[in-house]
Amino acid sequence: MRDPLTTISLICLTLIALAASVWGVLQLYGSNRTAGTMNWHARIATWLIAAGSAAVFLYRWVWVNHAWVPVEAHVDGLLLIVALIAALALYLQARARLPGLLVFVLPLMAFLLAWGICASMWTFHAFKIHSVWKALHLTSVYLGSLFCLISAVAGAMFLLVNFRLRHKRDPAQVARIGSLETIERTMVHTAAAGFALLTLALISGLMLAGADGLLRQAGWWSSPKIILATAVWALCALIMNVRHVGPFRGTRAAALSLACLVLLLATMALANGMTSPSAHPPATQHAPLEAP
Amino acid sequence: MRIVMWGLNHRTAGVELRERLAFASPRLEQTLAGLRRAWPSAEAVLLSTCNRTEFYLARPAHDPPDIEALLAFVAAQCQVAPEELRAASIQRENEQALMHLFRVACGLESMVVGEPQILGQIKRAYEAAAGAQVVGPVLHRSFQQALAIAKDVRNQTGIDQGRMSVGSVAVDFAKEVFDHFSDKTVVGIGAGDMAKLTLQHLKALQPARLWITNRTPERAVALAQRLGLNQVQPALSVSGTMMGEGPGHEDRSGSRESAAGAAPSSPAAGSGGVRAWEDLDELLVEADVVLTSTAAREPIITVARFKPLTRRRRLRPLFIIDIALPRNVEPAVGTLPNVYLYNLDDLQRVVEANYSARQAQAALCEPLLAQAVHHCMAEIQNRDIGQLIKALRQHLHDLGQVERSRTLRKLQAMPREMAHDQRCAALEELLDEHTTRLINKILHLPLSQLDRRKTDTPLAFYATALRRLFGLKQDAEPPSHQEHQE
Numbered sequence: 211m212r213d214p215l216t217t218i219s220l221i222c223l224t225l226i227a228l229a230a231s232v233w234g235v236l237q238l239y240g241s242n243r244t245a246g247t248m249n250w251h252a253r254i255a256t257w258l259i260a261a262g263s264a265a266v267f268l269y270r271w272v273w274v275n276h277a278w279v280p281v282e283a284h285v286d287g288l289l290l291i292v293a294l295i296a297a298l299a300l301y302l303q304a305r306a307r308l309p310g311l312l313v314f315v316l317p318l319m320a321f322l323l324a325w326g327i328c329a330s331m332w333t334f335h336a337f338k339i340h341s342v343w344k345a346l347h348l349t350s351v352y353l354g355s356l357f358c359l360i361s362a363v364a365g366a367m368f369l370l371v372n373f374r375l376r377h378k379r380d381p382a383q384v385a386r387i388g389s390l391e392t393i394e395r396t397m398v399h400t401a402a403a404g405f406a407l408l409t410l411a412l413i414s415g416l417m418l419a420g421a422d423g424l425l426r427q428a429g430w431w432s433s434p435k436i437i438l439a440t441a442v443w444a445l446c447a448l449i450m451n452v453r454h455v456g457p458f459r460g461t462r463a464a465a466l467s468l469a470c471l472v473l474l475l476a477t478m479a480l481a482n483g484m485t486s487p488s489a490h491p492p493a494t495q496h497a498p499l500e501a502p
Numbered sequence: 503m504r505i506v507m508w509g510l511n512h513r514t515a516g517v518e519l520r521e522r523l524a525f526a527s528p529r530l531e532q533t534l535a536g537l538r539r540a541w542p543s544a545e546a547v548l549l550s551t552c553n554r555t556e557f558y559l560a561r562p563a564h565d566p567p568d569i570e571a572l573l574a575f576v577a578a579q580c581q582v583a584p585e586e587l588r589a590a591s592i593q594r595e596n597e598q599a600l601m602h603l604f605r606v607a608c609g610l611e612s613m614v615v616g617e618p619q620i621l622g623q624i625k626r627a628y629e630a631a632a633g634a635q636v637v638g639p640v641l642h643r644s645f646q647q648a649l650a651i652a653k654d655v656r657n658q659t660g661i662d663q664g665r666m667s668v669g670s671v672a673v674d675f676a677k678e679v680f681d682h683f684s685d686k687t688v689v690g691i692g693a694g695d696m697a698k699l700t701l702q703h704l705k706a707l708q709p710a711r712l713w714i715t716n717r718t719p720e721r722a723v724a725l726a727q728r729l730g731l732n733q734v735q736p737a738l739s740v741s742g743t744m745m746g747e748g749p750g751h752e753d754r755s756g757s758r759e760s761a762a763g764a765a766p767s768s769p770a771a772g773s774g775g776v777r778a779w780e781d782l783d784e785l786l787v788e789a790d791v792v793l794t795s796t797a798a799r800e801p802i803i804t805v806a807r808f809k810p811l812t813r814r815r816r817l818r819p820l821f822i823i824d825i826a827l828p829r830n831v832e833p834a835v836g837t838l839p840n841v842y843l844y845n846l847d848d849l850q851r852v853v854e855a856n857y858s859a860r861q862a863q864a865a866l867c868e869p870l871l872a873q874a875v876h877h878c879m880a881e882i883q884n885r886d887i888g889q890l891i892k893a894l895r896q897h898l899h900d901l902g903q904v905e906r907s908r909t910l911r912k913l914q915a916m917p918r919e920m921a922h923d924q925r926c927a928a929l930e931e932l933l934d935e936h937t938t939r940l941i942n943k944i945l946h947l948p949l950s951q952l953d954r955r956k957t958d959t960p961l962a963f964y965a966t967a968l969r970r971l972f973g974l975k976q977d978a979e980p981p982s983h984q985e986h987q988e
Contacts, residue, residue: 307681371678374678375675375678378675378844378848378851378852380664380671380674380855380856381674381675381677381678382663382664382665382674382856383856389677389678389679389680389681390678390679390680391679391681391682391819392681395681453816456812456813456816456817457817459818459840460819460839460840461839462839
């Protein structure tokens, strides 16, 4: 259900995320001494976004949707992802010694929140959740996406730290982001979590498609959404095994995680567009993965 | 109170003289006790580091010791000719002495500008003096202020930012690659002095294994012993290992990565030793950090040699520090994936940039220090003035009490059967006498200082001070009795 309060809240959260992103990026090129300030601002902004997104998400679930499933529309899914990304990033930054993580997560959150504004104002449509499989599919898709997004963030961090090391920038003179080893470990572990959840999403999606009889149609596997979703799943598999697949290690794994992000966003956009009845021809309208 | 600083440092004195003036415990305590015996009214702190020996004294303005007396005391303590000391010494008084102390605390007078160790050394010197009970309120205030301003200046200007040695810069870079070193292998190729210094920095990271290899094994063994590696007796073994195998060494095939995330079975610090030169390829497979410092004229690690090993390494990140001249590692090795190669120029460039940055920051410290000195000096002087006023009041009260007792006695001795007029006249006379005596007593000492026969008295200064203190005009007639009453 469209709700003006949701849109207004999303606009406010987007502005906070954008301002904190710009501030963080500017501080990223400052000296190591500014890292504390950078973290302080980024942490406050992330806490605000986590709390705000969670509050709007709960508000929509309890007062707007009136449904037993919390994710009734794409905007709910985006709010859930943003709240969880913010919470996970705060946890990882504190526990995994990644002082620069929030600066990289904030632009991503700004993007997702801006997408949430579009999904709330212009492209709003409600999911048709008619079974537990559908609920499981949606949950695994959104949670899997969450871990893939963090993996991509770690990939971007890896590339920047690698660039600094290649160009022999004095670590004492630049804001610290984290060691390559920690960043790679975060990238691999989050990709592994994303892989497990996306596997669940693919299986539940196939079950749904089978129940709808879509798998009996010729060329069902050539649907763009299925190809993109499978590519994301395969990339996650590759990234999580990168320590055992030597040639893809290092910057290549980081680039792969970013490619995974692009494909994931494309899949989500495509899936979100495909559920709109007027947006696509009938052949792709009832694609097996109806959710993002 | 006057604050006096006398001392010498690395700029004014050679290492031989500084050695003779080094005051380590228990000599430090003995010297402080000697200072207390010689000048009980003076406060003292003795700062003695490898680069400087400085005495900070605070004493009443006209009390001993002066600089010459202090110099003679130090010469006697250290058995050095006073002339030799005089030539190498620096001396400062009051604001300049405080400024010097603050500059030393901030590291502006150090050999490596902004180095933080001096702060701890000053703190220990201050505590030692306080323990010997030779620190009074002035030096307490000065040293506490020095420690506080040094922290403020470091926080505000970042003068202590950036490493100043090749080894520590290399460690900083290594920390950008690896999160922890408890499961890492460090390999030192070469056994020279530079290798020793840098390996000391790397050993401080507590790696799981630290191997040293050298074409001349004896030198490698000597270096391993100096680094305190756990196997110390050289013994050639069949596998080519010169010293015992360290824990976790069982897998050289490159499959160590499978256990990379886990802690080694027993990550004992100091594990490692010397390996044969023929083991170099194996070492390159095992290594996470490599330090090269041999005198070889041709590169030891070339692309042709290293590239085949990358498959066995499974492209694990490798951090190579090449501090040899000519270089031991072919520059193209640094372009291979997951290999981070730093040569002496790269590290030296960072050190020089940090040095320049610190010099620039040093200029920013001066206004902060000047303000702090002014503030501290004002506090010390205010405290002096406060005590002076208190003492003056007490002195005048004492004089007043003496005269009051005398006048009371006279009053009680006065006959009671006197007529009223007579009694009034006698009382008036007694009051005048009391007033005159009191004024004379108060003015006796100040006016006795204006004796023209004393040639060493600063008469003009005293005269000016009296005029200012009592509001007297130049060449003015003394105020008449009537004016005074008004």
